[in-house]
Amino acid sequence: MSAEERSARQVLPGSVSFRPESVNGHHRNGVNGHVNGKADGVPPAPLHQGVADGPGDVWDARVAAALAFLRRRLSGQYEVDDFGFDPELTDGVFHPILKLLYRDWFRTEVSGVENVPESGGALLVGNHSGTFAWDALMLTVAVRDETPAQRHLRLLGADLVFRVPVVSELARKSGVTVACNPDAERLMSTGELVGVFPEGFKGIGKHYSQRYKLQRFGRGGFVSAALRTGTPIVPVAIVGAEETYPLLADIKPLARLLGVPFFPVTPQFPLLGPLGLVPLPSKWLIRFCPPIPTAHLTDAADDPMVVYNLADQVRETIQATLHDLLKDRPDPFGL
Amino acid sequence: MVTAPLPGAAVTSASPVTPPRVVVVTGVSRFLGARVAARLVADPRVERVVGLDPHEPSARLAGLLDGVEHIRADARHAVRAIGELGAEAVVHLAVNGAPDPQHGGRAAMKEQNVIGTMQLLAACQGAPRLRKLVLRSSTAAYGASFRDPAVFTEETEPRAVPRGPFARDILDIEGYVRGFRRRRPDVAATVLRFAPMISATADTTLTRYLALPFVPTVIGRDARLQFVHVDDALEILHRSVVEDHPGTFNVAGAGVLSLSQVIRRAGRISVPVLEPALSAAVSMARNVGVGQFGLDQIDLFVHGRVVDTSRLVKEFGFTPRSTAEALDDFVAGFPDGAALTADRLEAAERAVLDRIRQVRAAGAAALRAAESRAGAGQ
Numbered sequence: 069m070s071a072e073e074r075s076a077r078q079v080l081p082g083s084v085s086f087r088p089e090s091v092n093g094h095h096r097n098g099v100n101g102h103v104n105g106k107a108d109g110v111p112p113a114p115l116h117q118g119v120a121d122g123p124g125d126v127w128d129a130r131v132a133a134a135l136a137f138l139r140r141r142l143s144g145q146y147e148v149d150d151f152g153f154d155p156e157l158t159d160g161v162f163h164p165i166l167k168l169l170y171r172d173w174f175r176t177e178v179s180g181v182e183n184v185p186e187s188g189g190a191l192l193v194g195n196h197s198g199t200f201a202w203d204a205l206m207l208t209v210a211v212r213d214e215t216p217a218q219r220h221l222r223l224l225g226a227d228l229v230f231r232v233p234v235v236s237e238l239a240r241k242s243g244v245t246v247a248c249n250p251d252a253e254r255l256m257s258t259g260e261l262v263g264v265f266p267e268g269f270k271g272i273g274k275h276y277s278q279r280y281k282l283q284r285f286g287r288g289g290f291v292s293a294a295l296r297t298g299t300p301i302v303p304v305a306i307v308g309a310e311e312t313y314p315l316l317a318d319i320k321p322l323a324r325l326l327g328v329p330f331f332p333v334t335p336q337f338p339l340l341g342p343l344g345l346v347p348l349p350s351k352w353l354i355r356f357c358p359p360i361p362t363a364h365l366t367d368a369a370d371d372p373m374v375v376y377n378l379a380d381q382v383r384e385t386i387q388a389t390l391h392d393l394l395k396d397r398p399d400p401f402g403l
Numbered sequence: 404m405v406t407a408p409l410p411g412a413a414v415t416s417a418s419p420v421t422p423p424r425v426v427v428v429t430g431v432s433r434f435l436g437a438r439v440a441a442r443l444v445a446d447p448r449v450e451r452v453v454g455l456d457p458h459e460p461s462a463r464l465a466g467l468l469d470g471v472e473h474i475r476a477d478a479r480h481a482v483r484a485i486g487e488l489g490a491e492a493v494v495h496l497a498v499n500g501a502p503d504p505q506h507g508g509r510a511a512m513k514e515q516n517v518i519g520t521m522q523l524l525a526a527c528q529g530a531p532r533l534r535k536l537v538l539r540s541s542t543a544a545y546g547a548s549f550r551d552p553a554v555f556t557e558e559t560e561p562r563a564v565p566r567g568p569f570a571r572d573i574l575d576i577e578g579y580v581r582g583f584r585r586r587r588p589d590v591a592a593t594v595l596r597f598a599p600m601i602s603a604t605a606d607t608t609l610t611r612y613l614a615l616p617f618v619p620t621v622i623g624r625d626a627r628l629q630f631v632h633v634d635d636a637l638e639i640l641h642r643s644v645v646e647d648h649p650g651t652f653n654v655a656g657a658g659v660l661s662l663s664q665v666i667r668r669a670g671r672i673s674v675p676v677l678e679p680a681l682s683a684a685v686s687m688a689r690n691v692g693v694g695q696f697g698l699d700q701i702d703l704f705v706h707g708r709v710v711d712t713s714r715l716v717k718e719f720g721f722t723p724r725s726t727a728e729a730l731d732d733f734v735a736g737f738p739d740g741a742a743l744t745a746d747r748l749e750a751a752e753r754a755v756l757d758r759i760r761q762v763r764a765a766g767a768a769a770l771r772a773a774e775s776r777a778g779a780g781q
Contacts, residue, residue: 139745139752152659231549235623245553251552
């Protein structure tokens with residue numbers, strides 16, 4: 069029996085006589101246990117069955133954990149890294165919310181998890197679609213929850229993300245940084261898992277009729293960053309995002325007025341107003357393709373031919389995998 | 404006084420460097436200048452320390468300047484001072500981060516920062532015995548843009564001309580130093596880009612801001628910040644003078660704190676304000692001559708600024724204490740006025756948990772009593 073279960077049992081109202089000091093003492097044990105032992109998911113079934121009035125224990129533990137979390141947040145006793153990534157907030161708040169969407173709304177299925185390296189740097193390159201970057205967020209959840217090493221994916225975002233107040237800070241705290249070579253190379257050389265969508269706004273702002281047709285891959289900056297650090301590239305195909313907000317038209321003058329790359333008209337938006345922001349419940353499939361090693365090409369990082377060919381290889385791999393996945397999913401909204 | 408070998412001695416023994424005998428320090432009427440001059444006086448290897456500053460130091464700092472020859476003149480007279488004294492090293496610290504309403508405001512600030520540096524460097528160029536130039540710069544040299552990388556190395560160029568007056572001055576000053584390096588390659592020029600300095604006793608724009616009970620911040624922005632402890636900044640400056648470290652170096656404590664974290668750790672309460680409103684308030688306050696808070700600070704709080712210090716650590720063999728440690732020292736020196744301290748939050752947490760437990764215990768007791776009554780009734 070773990071220390072945690074013991075302390076949980078001790079705080080049972082029935083088993084302790086209520087002298088203030090001892091209550092304090094037990095309470096402290098309980099809280100420390102949660103801080104160290106990640107109590108959240110832990111209060112296990114045996115405890116539930118073994119002790120008569122079990123449900124109280126679980127809630128006791130949850131309330132204590134929530135209060136401890138709140139205290140750490142309010143007193144600033146947490147860590148962020150150089151990029152502003154806040155793992156505690158990401159795991160404690162962002163991921164549980166995104167996971168609801170990932171599991172219950174999009175019913176996401178993942179394949180090829182063995183292709184995501186369990187340690188060391190890697191560059192995940194995906195196709196971008198769906199007007200709003202849900203695919204990037206869902207990929208983060210997939211990497212964190214479904215791969216064996218449960219790593220954090222560090223996304224590279226457009227500078228527009230960092231211009232918008234609130235959004236910029238949510239992005240930073242969840243591990244996103246500006247898509248530029250210095251940041252990408254710094255993350256990869258420190259052994260992080262980096263995610264990038266080279267299509268950028270061309271990918272998410274394309275017409276619904278163009279769905280699952282990969283757009284141009286920019287200048288291949290992501291390839292030269294990977295080459296310079298000798299980081300393997302893992303192509304990722306994401307099916308499902310295209311149907312979340314099918315883009316029927318782009319009101320260009322309005323986009324220019326607002327300073328955004330496109331102003332989408334979808335079946336839901338702007339017709340339904342804020343309700344139009346709810347994505348359609350399409351069925352999602354994510355496949356990680358085998359990594360492409362680059363360690364032998366470190367010297368060729370500045371050779372445009374090598375960079376272009378590699379970018380093309382990644383693009384072809386993603387496109388072919390998309391076609392495969394689409395065959396497995398005849399109905400975009402089916403189960 | 405300090406007679407023991409300084410911590411840097413081990414490094415110097417590897418490459419024998421003779422410390423300069425005559426050192427000219429500018430800006431000795433201010434906190435950093437006075438402290439640097441005092442440390443140089445205490446170092447037996449330095450024979451003569453001359454302070455160059457048009458202003459008289461405050462009473463608090465005057466005590467530090469025993470043994471420092473103070474020349475009350477600005478940089479225009481530097482030619483004579485540096486040439487006649489046979490200065491071997493010049494430490495340029497008269498770079499102001501914010502306009503001082505008592506000393507002429509922004510116009511005087513620019514005069515001192517930009518024109519002052521230009522004249523000082525002109526004097527340095529003509530000083531035959533000069534071997535060393537140490538310049539206090541700032542990480543504001545990297546500007547502020549939404550396309551900036553998250554971490555600046557010394558090679559990072561600013562993407563746009565910053566709007567803050569101090570940042571613009573810093574860019575000008577560093578430009579002059581680049582020119583000086585070309586013209587006098589025999590002089591070892593050390594440019595130190597400091598993160599905001601902080602300590603229990605330091606009195607800067609930033610420390611005064613953080614000492615406010617309600618701290619204004621920008622809505623929707625939570626900048627990543629770094630600090631350097633004043634004592635570490637002094638150590639680096641001292642080593643730059645007595646050892647040879649030519650080049651440009653970022654000086655900051657490792658690690659990053661977000662502004663919200665800083666405010667929470669200091670036990671203050673943040674008041675988020677819309678960015679245009681904050682900018683307007685700041686320029687209004689500036690016009691009536693109160694407050695030293697400016698566009699430099701707003702840019703910092705919108706964009707944040709994090710630098711890579713690996714070059715400093717490698718070259719100086721010295722690691723400044725981390726940003727979090729530097730802040731802890733500052734917070735320890737400011738115990739009063741804190742509203743939300745960690746202790747109080749912990750006490751509140753304990754009270755809530757105890758209360759829950761008491762209520763549940765009472766509920767369970769009542770339930771048991773009811774059950775036993777029911778049992779007795781049957």
